[in-house]
Amino acid sequence: MAHGDTASAIFITIPLSHYCEKARWALDRVALPYREEPHIPLLHRLSTTRNEGGTVPVLVHEGRRFIDSTDILVHADAACGGDLLYPRDAALRSEVDALEEQFDTQLGPHARRWAYAQLLSQAKLLRSLWSRGVPWHEALLLPAITPLARRLVRTGYRITPEGVQRSLERVWGVFRQVDERLRGGRQFLAGERFTAADLTFAALAAPVLFPAECRAVAPALQDVPAAMREEVLRLRDTDAGRFALRLFAQERGRSSAARTQGSEP
Ligand SMILES: N[C@@H](CCC(=O)N[C@@H](CS)C(=O)NCC(=O)O)C(=O)O
Structure with missing residues (x-):
């Protein structure tokens, strides 16, 4: 907000x-x-x-x-x-820090590399995604800037067929670790309530899950290439995928101001 x-x-x-x-x-x-x-x-x-x-x-x-x-x-x-x-508790805090760091380094860059690789050939779609929400005078520059920006994305994020395949494996690897952590029915990744670890996992998994409540710009699932859509559906159909989608559905609109006022447990 x-x-x-x-x-x-x-x-x-x-x-x-x-x-x-x-x-x-x-x-x-x-x-x-x-x-x-x-x-x-x-x-x-x-x-x-x-x-x-x-x-x-x-x-x-x-x-x-x-x-x-x-x-x-x-x-x-x-x-x-x-x-x-x-959390203030030191042990819990270091658990949250370690998970956040893991998602920042292992999930964020790999989810991005895989997602961009699926979309880079869709110049029109990419241009429309980059144009959403920005001032009109910047959006006007996109037809001129998009070819260079696409080239920089390809080189900057080292988008090669082997790299993209490795990135998808890394994303699946993180999802499997999260599946494992959630085993036994725990509601959050560390401790008993929502923390930076949960938030980071869900937000950085967004490019491979397309959560409806995500406030980052994203394409509609029906507008992306079929191979991407199918992989997204496979990732959604995991405990980790369902968990991230639940966090977006239940926690994205929730403010902790409510908790400090006593209306949240
Ligand atoms: N470690 C940084 C990573 C941020 C990052 O990689 N941002 C990308 C967009 S997802 C970016 O700014 N790319 C354009 C650039 O490198 O100038 C963070 O957590 O803030």
Whole structure:
């Protein structure tokens, strides 16, 4: 939920990015007011580098800059009182940190590489995805920028047939580990309630699951190539896939402000 007041944080994004959805979900969850500044690829660098960053998301809040999604989560949690995304209990906290790090490094880049590989040949679809939610004057530049942006995605994310296949295996590997962790009927990945670990898993799995409640820009499942659709349906049909979809359905719209006011257990 973006608020327009002047005290708001500035949240710099590319609307298609799943790391941005990770941070957006956290900001919404802890109810930190922010104004989203969405960009098309390449032009985002004008804003991120001005803030001593590079990739999106970047958060600028009270004169401080956070240039990595995990730093944004940690800051948002602390700024809103703590114990919202990260448990105070030290053992539980290190479990959450380790899971978040694992998803950041093993799930996020591989889900992205596989998903982009399916869509890179769909220039029109990609252009329409990059255009959604950004200022009109940036969207106008997309016909000129898309060919270069596609080339940079291919080289920057090292999209090769072997690499893409390996990435899909890595995604399945993480899903199997999450399946394993959920065995025995646990509701959340660490402890008894929703944490940054659950949020990170679900947000970074979004490009391979297409959750309806995800607030990142995404194509409709019926608009993507059949092979991608079929793989998404296979991943959805796992305990980990069902878990991520449940988190989006039950937790994406929920604010922990309600918990601190006593209306959430
Ligand atoms: N470790 C970073 C990764 C963020 C990331 O990889 N962002 C991608 C979009 S999903 C990006 O900004 N790509 C464009 C670029 O590298 O300039 C984080 O967690 O914030």
